[in-house]
Amino acid sequence: MKKLCLICVLFVAGWLVSPVLASDHRAEDIAKKVDELYRSNSSYSELEMAIQTPHWKRTLVMKGWSKGTDQTFIRILKPKKEEGVGTLRIKTEMWNYLPKIGKVIKIPPSMMMSAWMGSDFTNDDLVREFTLLKDYTFKMITPSDTQPGRLYLEAKPKRDVPVVWARLLIEVRESNFLPVSEKYFDEKGGQIRELVFTEITDFGGRKVPAVMTLIPAGKPGKKTVIRYLKLKFDPPIQSDTFTLRHLRRPQEGLADDQTGDAQSVSTKKKEHPDLADHDGRVRSCGLFHCMVRWDLQRRHPGFHRESTGFHTNPSEGIPGPSIPV
Structure with a gap:
């Protein structure tokens, strides 16, 4: 699959470029840098998710793996009552493993708007993948509350794009x-809502914000804070990471990072060509950076149900044979 977001920079004489056009080109160039900040062919992360409401607080510790734009795997390590809970995403389908009942449960469409582990993220946030440049146009602006050393971009949807x-x-x-x-x-x-980026950290030679805080508007005392403790870009991923078999094994991934050598990754593509990253250039996204951004089908983006766990419906069952088990 060809890379989705390519900017065509036209080098023309300065007197031919209007200030507005030059500004738009600069805005797109900056947006591209932001869009690709967390992207890689694969990623591995260890992170904390601190969930705060006016009534309770709690912190989840988890590990996450991603490959291309279609595959995500999350395993919760702490607290004890959620240890071993897992989430598998393949394209737009999603499954949860609940170790207390020993079952894998597919998330039905009716539950996609429910909160993920009681956070300000929804199940739908987790399965949606998008790029800023594919869906939006940009221009530089100067807000009334402009801060020194800051630049501001306004993004609006492209015509006929259903965002x-x-x-x-x-x-x-x-x-x-x-x-x-x-x-x-x-x-x-x-x-x-607002997503705030703080604590610039060097992860393997790439500097990115290590902390992201999602703040819903009109809900005082409510927020979700993601803190990357470890973040690896382009690691090899073991061949069976994105499978239901791996999802059902809660102890796997609790003690290691589930990365493998290049040969095992190549083997996975041969075994499951439908899950391969096409021409190898599909770009993975930092686990929760893409989660927070995208709600393609959401009609009320500020709404979700509170939860201290997964909203699921056991009657929906597990996936058919087209998904690797």
């Missing part, structure tokens, strides 16, 4: 174009 967010306001550092915040607005102009 929910009617407008995004992206703030980046002028020195390195690393994101500071992303604000999401609905069709009525109301802000629905």
